[in-house]
Amino acid sequence: MNPDPALVIAAHGSHLNAESSSPTFAHADTIRATGAFSEVREAFWKEEPSFREALRTVGAEEVYLVPLFISEGYFTEQVIPREFRLDGWDPEMWDSDGTSATHATLTAGDTGQTVHYCGPAGTHDSMSDVIVQRAKSVTDDPDVGEGFGLAVVGHGTERNENSAKAIEYHADRIRGMDRFDEVEALFMDEDPEVDDVTDYFESEDVVVVPLFIADGYHTQEDIPEDMGLCEDYRDGYDVPTDVDGHDIWYAGAVGTEPLMADVILERAADAGADLDAAIAEIRDRTGGANPATGD
Incomplete structure (x- = not known):
């Protein structure tokens, strides 16, 4: 086996939406180009290559496993550890309150590899930077903020x-x-609902950033229609679109933002990987060289 560490990015994927895996492959390519790992592999729950076989395609003795999921829960606490056969896994190892998962070092039962199992990308502090970067991208304004409201949608x-x-x-x-x-947190299936986005803002301009990994049914169809950007998503809509006297700047899934590759690296770095140079390179290349959070 290769003594240099590898990275495996675990994502959901979809049998129904061919574009669901596109962000994962794109971020993997970005990280691969830095040369920070001996190997970078993508693995999916609903597509190939599958979670169950992923480690068998990796020649490294040491693996950093980063879930490209938004929150802690069923997939990060049960499905991924089970499918990757992480011996001795217990969610208590993350000592998390629901947003503070860090990492746990375990052994893969069938391959014997050392696996540093990281918390999901979506709860890492640097995800806040990606949301801000998404607002910059959709408005084409690196200084966006003053005079704007921001809706983070889940x-x-x-x-x-x-x-x-x-x-x-x-x-x-x-x-x-x-x-x-x-800044407001809005939701699709619980209050406060994104359907009523204009009720929650006084600002004339509102950027709406869905905290989803990939664009799909919810981000491309449900949310635009629910907010009143269009009656039928197939007709398209303008960015921004006037809704009840507010200009709504709809950004689409945050996970498609190139800076997302930085969050994956930050997770691996927190688990012990030496990635300072790679993180700086990606932040510079993707427009996130000056972290919005000041971290």
Whole structure:
């Protein structure tokens, strides 16, 4: 086996949406180009290559495993550890309150590799920077903030309370930057709902950033229609679109932002990987050289 560490990015994927895996492959390519790891592999729950076989394609003795998921829950606490056969795994190893997962070092039962299992990308502090970067991208304004409201949108579900926690966590962090005039956490399936986005803002301009990894049914169809950007998503809509006297700048899934590759590296770095040079390179290349959070 190769003594130099490898990186495996674990994502959901989809049998129904061919573009679901595109961000994962793009971020893997960005990281691969830095040469920071001996190998970079993508693995999916609903596509190939699968979680179950991923480690068998890796020749490294040491692996950093980063879930490209938004929140802690069923997939990060049960599915991924089970499918990667991480011996001795227990969610208590992360000592998390729902948004503070770090990492745990385990052994893969079938391959014997040392696996540094990291918390999900979506709850890492640097995700706040990606949300801000997404607002910059959609407005084409590197100084966007003053005079603008920001809506961070999540799915929300009674089945996993951590789903809402991740959205609220980043909304709170960005609110603390005092960059935007207003910052609100909104949801699709619980209150406050994104359908009523204009009810929650006084700002005439509002940037809406969905905290989803990939664009799909929810981000491309549900949210634009629910907000009133269009009656039928197939007709398209302008950016911005006037809704009830507010200009709504709809950004699409945050996970498609190139700076997302930085979050994956930050997770691996927190688990012990030597990635300072690679992180600086990606932040410089993707427009995130000056972290919005000041971290």
